[in-house]
Amino acid sequence: MPMPGGGGAAAAARRPASGEAAAAAAAPRDEEQQEEEGEEDLRDGGVPFFVNRGGLPVDEPTWERMWRHVGRIHPEGERVAQRIRGAADLPKIPIPSVPAFQPSTPIPERLEAVQRYIRELQYNHTGTQFFEIKKSRPLTGLMDLAKEMTKEALPIKCLEAVILGIYLTNNMTTLDRFPISFKTHFSGNYFRHIVLGVNFGGRYGALGISRREELMYKAPVFRTLSELIFDFEEAYRRCWHTLKKVKLGHCVSHDPHSVEQIEWKHSILDLDKLTREDFRKELERHARDMRLKIGKGTGPPSPTKDRKKDVSSPQRGQASPHRRNSRGDRRPSGEKKPADSKAMPDLNGYQIRV
Numbered sequence: 001m002p003m004p005g006g007g008g009a010a011a012a013a014r015r016p017a018s019g020e021a022a023a024a025a026a027a028p029r030d031e032e033q034q035e036e037e038g039e040e041d042l043r044d045g046g047v048p049f050f051v052n053r054g055g056l057p058v059d060e061p062t063w064e065r066m067w068r069h070v071g072r073i074h075p076e077g078e079r080v081a082q083r084i085r086g087a088a089d090l091p092k093i094p095i096p097s098v099p100a101f102q103p104s105t106p107i108p109e110r111l112e113a114v115q116r117y118i119r120e121l122q123y124n125h126t127g128t129q130f131f132e133i134k135k136s137r138p139l140t141g142l143m144d145l146a147k148e149m150t151k152e153a154l155p156i157k158c159l160e161a162v163i164l165g166i167y168l169t170n171n172m173t174t175l176d177r178f179p180i181s182f183k184t185h186f187s188g189n190y191f192r193h194i195v196l197g198v199n200f201g202g203r204y205g206a207l208g209i210s211r212r213e214e215l216m217y218k219a220p221v222f223r224t225l226s227e228l229i230f231d232f233e234e235a236y237r238r239c240w241h242t243l244k245k246v247k248l249g250h251c252v253s254h255d256p257h258s259v260e261q262i263e264w265k266h267s268i269l270d271l272d273k274l275t276r277e278d279f280r281k282e283l284e285r286h287a288r289d290m291r292l293k294i295g296k297g298t299g300p301p302s303p304t305k306d307r308k309k310d311v312s313s314p315q316r317g318q319a320s321p322h323r324r325n326s327r328g329d330r331r332p333s334g335e336k337k338p339a340d341s342k343a344m345p346d347l348n349g350y351q352i353r354v
Contacts, residue, residue: 049069049127049128049129050062050065050066050069050127050128050129051128051129051132052066052128052129052130052131052132053132056130056148056152058130062128065128066126066127066128067081067085069126069127069128070126070127073127095153096117096120096121096153097117098117098150098168099113099114099116099117099168101113107172107174107175107200107201107220108200108219108220110169110172111169111175111198111200111205111207111219111220112219114165114168114169114207115207115216115217117168118156118161118164118165118207118208118209119209119216119217121149121153121154121155121156121164121209122155122156123155123156123157123209123210123211124154124155124156124157124160125155126155129157129160130152130154130155130156130160131145131148131149131154131156131160133145133159133160133163135261135262135264136261137261138258138259138260138261139166139252139253139255139256139258139259139260139261139262140256140257140258140259142163142166142167142262143163143166143167143170143256145163146163146164146166146167146168147167149163149164149167150164150167156209157209158193158194158195158208158209158210159194160209161195161196161207161208161209161216162179162194162195162196162207162208165177165196165207165208166196166252166262167256169198169207170254170256171254172200172254173254174200174201175198175199175200176198176199176200176251176290176294177196177197177198177251177252178196178197178199178248178249178250178251178252178290179194179195179196179197179247179248179249179252179262179264180194180195180196180197180206180229180232180246180247180248180249181193181194181246181247181248181264181265182194182195182232182236182243182245182246183243183244183245183246183247184236184241184242184243184244185241185242185244186239186240186241186242190244191241193208193210193215194208195207195208195210195215195216195218195232196208197225197228197248198220199220199225199290200220201220202223203220203221203222203223204218204220204222204223204224204225204227204228205217205218205219205220205221205222205228206218206228206232212235212239214235214238215232215235215236215239218231218232224283224284224287225283225284225286225287226279226280226283226284229246229283243271244270244271244272245268245269245270245271246268246269246271246283247264247265247267247268247269248265248266248267248269248283248286249262249263249264249265249266250263250266250289250290250293251290251293251294266286266289267282267285267286267289269282269283
């Protein structure tokens, strides 16, 4: 059975310099520690994939490695690579147009257009992710990367779709955006996927990309966050996958120049440790936490309180929302972790990378 999720990206992952193995042969470590460092993204359902770390255009070693990997993972083996690389009359792929909106365009219609654009880029089946996304990178750097995605118009994986979704909805200031990560189990393997949760007018939905139609876009029609998550769970069940863990982040700033980090894992909910009712309560508690954070002025503007203050685009001089220590605020299965001093943004490192 094909893998239903998007698989994620190797954010801040550590790989051997040779690049011929997607996961390092390191000593066994705690799974949660690996996920903190992004190593869970190196393998999707036991199948490794690579990340293009050399930027674009793709350098020759990365290009050749990609085709070797395609030959290993594709049902037709090396024949499919030879057929494509040897063709002189491949059809020209149309470049999707970045959606543009009139001020009067309703938010639900804008979300549909953004999802249509993400879908037109197509899911990346090559086994090599073209854009390297480091989850610890400040928001402004990730937005620069999203802008590059729109220029290159290459196929993307699910984490890239989340970053792109944030970028394309930054001017929708009455829309709350937050990451939702899923971990599922099927046939002895674990699979990971991520989407961008959205909340408009008290209704929840999602943007994203996946191999499966039912695991990407959700129109903002769900009355509660738990209804949205349960809908994803049912979609996984139809794919014969068992949902094992859900990780929920806090709302993402609408300021594209903010140097704060995205808070990816404020609540970590392990379904093996929670009853059905406790799972629902934790989801609704997270929803309340997001509303409270917005109400205190530490998140994006509230649709109810700040609607009159909305502007067409964030101002460059706007102060970035205050960010609490993300790991200290995280709640695994309803409990809080102790604060971790390593969670502070590495701004100097970002300046070096840029």
